[in-house]
Amino acid sequence: MQELRLKASELLLREEWHDSVQVYTQFITLCRSHICNSPHLTKIQRSLCLGLSNRAEAHFRLRDPDKALRDCNQALEIEPTHYKSLLGKGRILFALNRYSAALLCFKSALLEDPQSNETLNGYIEKCKKLESLSRTGAFDLTDWVLNGFRGKTPELAEYVGAVKIKRSDELSGRGLFATKNMDAGTLVLVTKAIATERCILSNEEEDSAENAQLVMWKSFIDQVSDSAAKCTWIRRLISTLSPGDDEASLEIPETELFKGELTEECGESEPDLSSDDLLNILDVNSLVEDSVSAKVLGKNSDYYGVGLWVLASFINHSCIPNSRRLHVGDYVMVHLSKDVKAGEELTFSYFDVLLPLEKRKEMSQTWGFSCHCRRCRFEEGFWADKQELKEIDFGGVIFRIEEAMKRWNVRGREKGYLRASFWGVYEDGYASVKRWGRRIPASDVVVESVAEAVGSDERLLKVLMRDMTNKSGVLEIERAMKLGKGVYGKVVKKKSLRSLIGVEVQEQKVY
Ligand SMILES: C[S@@+](CC[C@H](N)C(=O)[O-])C[C@H]1O[C@@H](n2cnc3c(N)ncnc32)[C@H](O)[C@@H]1O
Incomplete structure (x- = not known):
């Protein structure tokens, strides 16, 4: 027995996790066969407790939280105050984002060894901070942004704001809904990826770039499968x-399920998840980090990443979206790009919505659905008897579009829908604004109506900023800051937002 124990701990020290699990398993079996029922902690029970605690460490390193937690719990059943098992259990729960439960373990460990080391105190501080962030959502990326994204990525925690999963009558299946009125920029959720995979596509030939993406996808699928196979909790989340x-027939999960803290253990029931189910789920729910409704903070532009963020996957697409995503490390932060009323469905765009109806239809087909949003429904009916404008040369004339809208009595927000559909035309037109002069509406008027339709978007901001070089005033700066807040969210505070969108330069001119 002594020999086995020495061999196992040597393997653990050498970080040979698989072998160490094997030898600890033999050691644990042997201990159990020698154990006798005694009210006092016998030497063999102590050895068993330590063996379980060490095997938990090896399981944890092999990213197998279910088995690691089970071992820690069994060790703590033998010796409820076992320091190493408390510390180990705390670390596993911390990695599963269960900050309150982890904090309890670390605090109990500290009671056992009050002179305890910095690591334990460090964990306690981190848990407190992350637990508070996950309760309040008071994230602040200002310093990191102002520092040019240098240094460590800010520490984030999972957060679920004023949202609820409900049946989506307008779009499809389930969707995420606001439970109170909120203004643009408000953070609604922060979720850590089950898995992400990234590659750099710069200077690649088209074929090898495609290959790189395929390799990346394969590795992403393997990662998700591995995590799902090892953790009941992850399997349960994915199977929602x-x-x-x-x-229409899918169950509506409790939003509370995604607040992680509720589940003390990794799960009792065993959700079924075949590899076919998993592939279908990944096909429908994986998000590309660098898509139009997202910004990746702190990474270079040739970077391509894909991931699975479970709660964010309940957000349906709309061509008049009201939310956007920020990708920071392995987290996705979803914030509003428009003011939103209680009960409204939250949506972001899966593909570019500053495009005409036909192009958007093509894109939603490649996603495997046809879009049911209000803008698509309006345009479907609208174009039926108006071939003239539909077939307009894409690089064509803003003037004709605006005149046609007057003739057809298109008003209010529907003007924004159509301008968004011809955004390419407006963007080109305003680049040569002198040519059009007063015959076309001012760019800020168009930008505002398009933003009202599709929410904040970087390209709208760009046109606004370009025009500000011609006529910049306090009002324009305020307008740009409002749009910027919708693009980046309130997690990027005013100071760093100014530098991100380049308002500083304009301000120097105004004041
Ligand atoms: C990531 S899931 C969104 C959540 C999903 N509705 C659910 O119940 O879990 C993506 C799927 O939702 C549906 N969907 C999303 N946006 C839609 C839209 N605008 N119109 C119709 N279906 C949509 C499509 O079936 C799509 O494949």
Whole structure:
């Protein structure tokens, strides 16, 4: 027995996790066969407790939280105040973002060894900070942004704001809904990826870039499968997601399920998840980091990343979206790009919505659905008897579009829908604004109506900023800051937002 114990701990020290699990398993079996029922802690029970605690460490390193937690719990059943098992259990729960439960373990460990080391105190401080962030959502990326994204990525925690998963009558299946009125920029959720995979695509030939993406996808699928196989909790979360068809009959999970803290252990029931189910789920729910409704903070522009963020996957697409995403490390932060009323469905765009109806239809087909949003429904009916404008040369004339809208009595927000559909035309037109002069509406008027339709978007901000070089005033700066807040969210405070969107330069001119 002594020999086995020495061999196992040597393997653990050498970080040979698989072998160490094997030898500890033999050691634990042997201990159990020698154990006798005694009210006092016998030497063999102590050895068993330590063996379980060490095997938990090896399981944890092999990213197998279920087995690691089970070992820690068994060790703590033998010796409820076992320091190493308390510390180990705390670290596993911390890695699963269960900050309150982890904090309890670390505090109990500290009671056992009050002179304890910096690591334990460090964990306690981190848990307190992350637990508070996950309760309040008071994230602040200002310093990191102002520092040019240098240094360590800010520490984030999972957060679920004023949102609820409900049936989406307008779009499809389930969706995420606001539970109170909120203004643009408000953070609604922060979720850590089950897995992400990234590659750099710069200077690649088209074929090898495609290959790089395929390799990346394969590795991403392997990662998700591995995590799902090893952790009941992850399997349970993934199995709430839509496999694509028959969304109307899908169950509506409790939003509380995504607040992690509720589940003390890794799960009692065993959700079924075949590899076919998993592939379908990944097909429908994986997000590309660098898409139009997202910004990746702190990474270079040739970077391509994909990931699975479970709660964010309940957000449906709309061509008049009201939310955007920020990708920071392995986290996605979803914030509003428009003011939103209680009960409204939250949506972001899966593809570019500053495009005409036909192009958007093509894109939603490649995603495997046809879009049911209000803008698409309006445009479907609208274009039926108006071939003239529909077939307009794409690089064509803003003037004709605006005149046609007057003739057809298009007003209010529907003007924004159509301008968004011809955004390419407006963007080109305003680049040569002198040519059009007063015959076309001012760019800020168009930008505002398009933003009202599709929410804040970097390209709208760009046109606004370009025009500010011609006529910049306090009002324009305020307008740009409002748009910027919708693009980046309130997690990027005023100071760093100014530098991100380049308002500083304009301000120097105004004041
Ligand atoms: C990531 S899931 C979104 C959540 C999903 N509705 C659910 O119940 O889990 C993506 C799927 O939702 C549906 N969907 C999303 N946006 C839609 C839209 N605008 N119109 C129709 N279906 C949509 C499509 O079936 C799509 O494959």
